[in-house]
Amino acid sequence: MxxxxxxxxxxxxxxxxxxxxxxxxxxxxxxxxxxxxxxxxxxxxxxxxxxxxxxxxxxxxxxxxxxxxxxxxxxxxxxxxxxxxxxxxxxxxxxxxxxxxxxxxxxxxxxxxxxxxxxxxxxxxxxxxxxxxxxxxxxxxxxxxxxxxxxxxxxxxxxxxxxxxxxxxxxxxxxxxxxxxxxxxxxxxxxxxxxxxxxLRPVAALQRGAAALSASGLARSRLPVPDAEDEIHELATTLNNMLDRLDTATTKQRQFIGDAAHELRSPIASLRLQLEVAHRLGNAGGVRELTEDALIDVNRLSNLIDDLLTLARSDERGLVRTRVPVRLDELIRAVAAGYRDARVEVRTDVPEPMTVAGDRDGLHRVLVNLLDNAVRYARSEVTVSVRVHRDGVLLRVCDDGPGVPANKRERVFDRFYRLDTARSRDQGGTGLGLPIVREIVTAHGGRVVLRDNEPGLMVEVRLQTTQA
The missing domain is CATH 3.30.450.20 (PAS domain)
Known part of the structure; x- marks a missing residue:
């Protein structure tokens, strides 16, 4: 050859x-x-x-x-x-x-x-x-x-x-x-x-500016923009816009890494402490309770790692890998069936067959995250409903828990943000469930909105494309 x-x-x-x-x-x-x-x-x-x-x-x-x-x-x-x-x-x-x-x-x-x-x-x-x-x-x-x-x-x-x-x-x-x-x-x-x-002097200036950026970092300077409104002016403006986006992404990445390290440190420290106590107690009483607490922390750590990997894949190549017809009514019933032994009742309200174009694994993850969050805070019941809405479908997950204040409903989509840090950790929350939901729904061309359920919280998911 x-x-x-x-x-x-x-x-x-x-x-x-x-x-x-x-x-x-x-x-x-x-x-x-x-x-x-x-x-x-x-x-x-x-x-x-x-x-x-x-x-x-x-x-x-x-x-x-x-x-x-x-x-x-x-x-x-x-x-x-x-x-x-x-x-x-x-x-x-x-x-x-x-x-x-x-x-x-x-x-x-x-x-x-x-x-x-x-x-x-x-x-x-x-x-x-x-x-x-x-x-x-x-x-x-x-x-x-x-x-x-x-x-x-x-x-x-x-x-x-x-x-x-x-x-x-x-x-x-x-x-x-x-x-x-x-x-x-x-x-x-x-x-x-x-x-x-x-x-070509403006190009040389751009080259020097790029060299300065390599030495000082994105946050300190930008490429010089020539006065002449020509192609080089447009190139410099476009590159500066790209650098702004890279700077923002880098800042978010650093913040994400810091938050992830902080979140991982807590269950690992707790797990280490409990295992050290169990080691000292040997076969004495109380070992069973310590191992149960350790398993809880292990589960928290496992869930957190799963969510981190999901978001890492989202940042790299997106969460939606395929778009195929998905029977949303069947998917809702299948996911809800997994919560039969939950601490509160999970009811479904799906009046008719409904098909959407999307990624089945991604939509499954949306339902699981929303139901986990609703079951975690609900007092007595959680309801999942879906209806045809204009050119798409409207999915609602409602609970009768404490709800989310109006001024913090946008903040809960930030990674690792919690309304009550200690309570969320005790109940197994990672602070990444709703951010993952928004990433997946946005990739499907839809949007997520939080509303009052009076009492409780209503999460509305609008998906655009539907098929008969």
């Missing part, structure tokens, strides 16, 4: 590119794109300037040819014609058989500048470029043909222009681009490097 390609197996150019800083990569990429654009612009400029100069020469040659053609039509064509102006070098007048009828000074009066095929092209108004050797010149010649006899079309005026000045202009422009282009690219690269560095 072939091994997966790791970082060292990437191609060398890709590895080199990944090792560059963001500033260097942006500068290199921008400079490369600018260089390509400059080269294309230079090619277009050279082509456009050359084409424009050729058109200018052709226009000048056509005017000179028209002047000579006028002499041909008037019958006043001399044996030697003037070359004209505008860079025109040579002029020939040829007949239909490409024989020279007249020529300007310097032009061959015997041999035409063009071949028969080339003559056919220039007679159609298509300028051509030929070698300068035909006129003993080092530079190419641009030849334009103008028909002299408009009626018969027997004679044609050939006007040849030296392309030396056009080529010199093109060469000068090419040299300017060749030597000036690298300077422009270098200036562009330096400007891009400076501008990117200026733009």
């Amino acid at each position: 072939a091994e997966a390609a790791g970082p060292n197996r990437r191609p060398l150019p890709l590895r080199w590119w990944r090792r560059r800083s963001l500033r260097a990569r942006i500068t290199l990429l921008a400079t490369a794109l600018f260089t390509v654009a400059l080269m294309l612009a230079g090619l277009i400029l050279v082509f456009t300037v050359g084409k424009s100069l050729l058109n200018t020469l052709d226009s000048s040659a056509e005017r000179s040819g028209a002047e000579v053609g006028a002499l041909v039509q008037s019958g006043r064509l001399p044996a030697q014609v003037l070359a004209g102006s505008g860079g025109v070098s040579l002029v020939q007048v040829v007949d239909a058989n490409n024989r020279v009828v007249a020529a300007s000074p310097g032009a061959d009066s015997a041999v035409s500048l063009v071949t028969a095929d080339e003559l056919a092209r220039v007679r159609q108004g298509r300028p051509i470029t030929v070698s300068g050797e035909r006129a003993s010149s080092d530079e190419p010649l641009r030849i334009v043909g103008v028909q002299a006899d408009l009626r018969t079309g027997q004679r044609t005026v050939l006007v040849a222009t030296d392309l030396g000045r056009v080529l010199d202009s093109a060469r000068l422009l090419q040299r300017g681009l060749m030597f000036g282009g690298p300077l422009i690219v270098a200036a562009m690269a330096a400007l891009t490097w400076w501008f990117v560095g200026l733009t």
